[in-house]
Amino acid sequence: MKAVITGGAGFIGSTLADRLVDRGDDVLVVDDLSSGQESNLDAARAAAGDRLRLEVCDIRDERTTGVIANHQPDVVFHLAAQADVRVSVADPALDAAINVLGTIRVLEGARQAGAAKVVFAASGGTLYGEPDASALPLRETQERNPGSPYGVSKMTGIDYLDCYQRLHGQDYAALALANVFGPRQDPHGEAGVVAIFAGRLLAGEPCTVFGTGEQTRDFVYVTDVADAFVRAGDRGSGVMNIGTGVETSVNTLYRAMAAAAGGPPDPVLAAARPGELDRSALDSSRAREQLDWSPQVDLQTGVQAVIDWSRRPD
Numbered sequence: 430m431k432a433v434i435t436g437g438a439g440f441i442g443s444t445l446a447d448r449l450v451d452r453g454d455d456v457l458v459v460d461d462l463s464s465g466q467e468s469n470l471d472a473a474r475a476a477a478g479d480r481l482r483l484e485v486c487d488i489r490d491e492r493t494t495g496v497i498a499n500h501q502p503d504v505v506f507h508l509a510a511q512a513d514v515r516v517s518v519a520d521p522a523l524d525a526a527i528n529v530l531g532t533i534r535v536l537e538g539a540r541q542a543g544a545a546k547v548v549f550a551a552s553g554g555t556l557y558g559e560p561d562a563s564a565l566p567l568r569e570t571q572e573r574n575p576g577s578p579y580g581v582s583k584m585t586g587i588d589y590l591d592c593y594q595r596l597h598g599q600d601y602a603a604l605a606l607a608n609v610f611g612p613r614q615d616p617h618g619e620a621g622v623v624a625i626f627a628g629r630l631l632a633g634e635p636c637t638v639f640g641t642g643e644q645t646r647d648f649v650y651v652t653d654v655a656d657a658f659v660r661a662g663d664r665g666s667g668v669m670n671i672g673t674g675v676e677t678s679v680n681t682l683y684r685a686m687a688a689a690a691g692g693p694p695d696p697v698l699a700a701a702r703p704g705e706l707d708r709s710a711l712d713s714s715r716a717r718e719q720l721d722w723s724p725q726v727d728l729q730t731g732v733q734a735v736i737d738w739s740r741r742p743d
C-alpha cells in the first residue's frame with residue numbers, strides 16, 4: 430500500500446511510520462520538522478530503504494497538495510498539527526492557519542490523488558470539554574464543547590472531513606486520541622506530562638504537580654495508538670475515541686514513574702493552572718467494534734518503557 434503521513438517525523442507519526450514500513454508499505458512523510466525530528470525516522474529508514482521518503486514541507490504551503498497528490502497514496506494519515514493548547518490561546522490565528530487551512534491543503538491532496546481514505550488525529554481530550562463526571566468515560570455521542578482554539582481547530586478538521594465525505598465521497602476516520610505517551614515524546618512542550626516527569630526524574634530534578642494532583646487523565650500508549658491508525662486505514666469510518674477508559678490521577682502517574690526511575694516519592698505541588706480539565710477518560714467501544722482495537726500496553730509497562738528510552742545514551 431502507498432501511504433502519506435503528515436507529521437510523520439513527530440512522536441506519534443514516526444511510531445506509525447515504523448508500523449507501516451514493517452508491513453511493507455511505501456511511505457511518504459510530509460513534515461516541516463518544526464517539532465518533529467528527522468532522527469525519529471532512523472529506525473523506519475533503516476528498515477525501509479527507499480520505501481520511506483521525507484518531504485520537508487509546511488502543510489500551510491500550497492505545494493502540500495501537489496506533494497501528496499503526486500505520491501498517489503491509498504491512505505493519507507494526517508497528524509501534522511500545531512498541537513500545543515497554550516500556543517493556540519496565545520496565537521489562535523497561527524493555530525487555525527496550520528490546523529484548519531493546512532488540513533484543507535492535505536484533504537485536497539488526498540482528493541486529487543483519489544485516496545481511498547484519510548485518517549485524522551483528532552483530540553479526544555479537547556473535543557468534549559469538561560462534561561458532567563457522570564458521563565465518564567465519554568462516548569463519541571457526547572456533545573462537542575472544545576474550550577480552546579486548539580480544540581476548535583481540531584474539531585473543525587473533523588467537520589471538513591465530514592464535508593469532504595458528503596461532497597466527494599472521501600472516506601475518513603477521525604481518531605479522537607486520549608493522552609498519548611511513550612518513547613520519542615518531546616519533554617519540552619506542554620502536552621507530555623509523562624515525558625516531562627521522565628526527563629526531570631532522570632536528571633534528579635523535582636517534578637511539579639499542579640493543583641491537588643487528583644485530576645485524572647486517560648493515558649494511552651503510543652504503539653497502541655499507532656496500531657489504531659493502521660487498522661483505521663483499512664476499515665471503520667467516522668469519529669472513534671482511542672483511549673483506555675481508565676482514569677489515572679497525576680499523583681498515581683507520578684508515583685508509578687518515581688518508582689520506575691528511583692526518584693523521590695513525593696512531587697512538588699504548585700497552584701492549579703486555569704483551564705485544565707478536572708477529569709478525563711474516553712470510552713473506546715466504537716473502536717473495538719469497528720477496528721477490533723483495544724489497548725494492549727498497561728500504564729506500568731508503558732512508563733517503564735519511557736524511563737528506559739529516556740536513559741538511552743545520546
Ligand SMILES: NC(=O)c1ccc[n+]([C@@H]2O[C@H](COP(=O)([O-])OP(=O)(O)OC[C@H]3O[C@@H](n4cnc5c(N)ncnc54)[C@H](O)[C@@H]3O)[C@@H](O)[C@H]2O)c1
Binds near residue numbers: 459460464550
Ligand atoms: N500526543 C497526544 O497526546 C495527542 C492527543 C490528541 C491528539 N494528538 C494529535 O496527534 C498528532 C500528533 O501529535 P504528536 O503528539 O505526535 O505531536 P508532535 O509535535 O510530535 O508531532 C506533530 C508533527 O507535525 C509536524 N508539524 C507541525 N506543524 C507542521 C506544519 N505546519 N507542516 C508540516 N508539519 C508540521 C511537526 O514537525 C511534528 O513532526 C497531532 O495532530 C496532535 O494534535 C496528540
